Amino acid sequence: MNDNVNEKRSRRRFLSLGLLSGAGLLTEKASAMTSGLEEDEKISMLTPDGKLVEVSKKILEKSEDREKANNAKILKWTNAQNKSEK
Numbered sequence: 001m002n003d004n005v006n007e008k009r010s011r012r013r014f015l016s017l018g019l020l021s022g023a024g025l026l027t028e029k030a031s032a033m034t035s036g037l038e039e040d041e042k043i044s045m046l047t048p049d050g051k052l053v054e055v056s057k058k059i060l061e062k063s064e065d066r067e068k069a070n071n072a073k074i075l076k077w078t079n080a081q082n083k084s085e086k
Contacts (some may be wrong), residue, residue, distance in 0.1 A: 050081055
């Protein structure tokens with residue numbers, strides 16, 4: 001009889017530890033998945049067709065081909081856009 005009681009306790013303990021560890025793993029996975037969804041800083045930029053878009057600052061930092069546009073290039077670009085619309 002005593003062995004039967006110990007066996008039931010052993011099973012209960014095994015199942016409770018299994019459920020607790022499973023729940024712990026699920027919460028860790030959920031927290032790891034939500035940490036990648038954090039809001040990062042966005043920068044407003046114009047596309048070549050004149051639309052305003054928001055781009056992640058992280059993407060811009062990874063870009064190797066960064067060149068600031070000067071006034072002459074912007075004027076040339078806007079003139080080209082105006083001619084294409086007519």
